[in-house]
Amino acid sequence: MGNRCSGLCEGFITPHQRLRTCRARGSHSLSEGFLDSETVKLLMIPEKENCTTATEVDVTHCTKKLCHGIQLESRVIDPRLLELCTQKIVRMPFTVSQLNGSSASGLDQRGPLNREGHRDLLTETKSTPLKMQPTSGRRVVPELHFYIVTWNMNSKPPLNSLENILDVVGEKYDFYVIGFQEAPNFSAEALITQALGDTYCCVAAAILTSLQLFVFAKKSLQPHITGPRVDKVGVGGFGTVVGRQKGAAAVAFYYKKVSLLFITSHLSPHECNMEERNAQYTRICQTIFARQAVSCSCIQMSADVDEPYCKLRVGSNFVEKTDVVIWLGDLNYRVELPRSSVGFLISHNLEKVLWAKDQLSRAVQRGEVFKGFQEGPLLFPPTYKYDIGTDNYDTSSKERVPSWTDRILYKVMETSFIKANLRGYTSINSVKTSDHRPVKAHLTLINMKNSS
DSSP states (O other): OOEEESEEEEEEEOSSSEEEEEEESOSSOEEEEEEOTTTOEEEEEOSOTTOOOOEEEEHHHHHHHHHTTOOEEESSBOHHHHGGGTSOOOOEEEEEEOOOSSOOOSOOTTSOBOTTSSBOSOOOOOOOOOOOOOOTTSOOOOEEEEEEEEEEOTTOOOSSOSGGGSOOSTTOOSEEEEEEESOOSSOHHHHHHHHHOTTEEEEEEEEETTEEEEEEEEGGGGGGEEEEEEEEEEEEEETTTTSEEEEEEEEEEEETTEEEEEEEEEOOOSGGGHHHHHHHHHHHHHHTTSSOOEEOSSSOOOTTSOGGGGSOOOOTTHHHHSSEEEEEEEOOOOBOSOHHHHHHHHHTTOHHHHHTTBHHHHHHHTTSSSTTOBOOOOOSOOOBOBOTTSSOBOOSTTOOOOBOOEEEEEEEOTTOSOEEEEEEEEEOTTOOSSSBOOEEEEEEEETOTTOO
């Protein structure tokens, strides 16, 4: 590393990493400025409120003045900071002291006091390597962020809104994928729209009575979304009578020239019906989009996308031929252990041991279902079955074995240039209106934005 400047450090953002400039000890007031990528000049803006003019100052000269007369310590100012003069960087705000070359006298009164009663001269940042903007020889790897949540609602309406199951802070996700099972009769799409705000729109919604799937996207991505279609497959249950439809609802579309498929499903219950669940999975894969699907009019066709990519290529192997598949829902696979053993392992936070007895994980390992799919680690407590409104597992006479019935899996075609990165996978324990806990995932797809 380089040298540490004995000044109060303030951060500013580059495209990849938070860098640092110094608010040095000096008798002059602070000023704010910009590094101009075109002129590579430091635009010094006086701190006075009524001042509207800026003065161009040579960056190298300013850097020398910044460090003149100030004690230098080891570790902080990385030499690469000085290379900003020759790097082509984006326009970014920062704060720096105006020094006239004389020795620094006095300390900026805005610095905090440390435990010894002195003012901290630097605010530490994470010890991650400093990254400059990639040069022309490196390729920028764009990402798309997906927030995925599945929830068996047990025919109970949500309280007030759906914000408690949607991470809506900061608009950091490009897509929201929401799957409901045993959904009551409520305005799901309207509540999702209310929670996400005006910057998102509904790409498509697939509804099979109590089995519902919604895909929302940032409005800024609309020009790249083409050919949305929906399809539904029923495999049993009593969706119209008691709201327990078994089957799948699916949404498919292209983002640029990458095919995306989202499926939410609700499979047969009970530990003894694993083979039936496997058969239902196979039927869904063979049936979904095997016939002409229903098109959606909520997204307009993009003029810059070729016509063949605006039409989904339906067929019996649609799941296998899609670039990216995200499958979520109440899959109803159970844990094959006695209730007492499961309760003991959960109470001692030994979910890893419990995970080895999960039916779905074992079936995937044997190649019986979800071939090519991936899932995050099951390090959160089983999501079924709770006494409603509590954190207690089933205390009824049936005493059902706690299990991870609610799952999110994903698959990327092996020949695709798309890469997937699972950033998070857990349950939402604060929502207790159902006997199931919602499960959420944060999935990042890399190379999506430059796929055209």
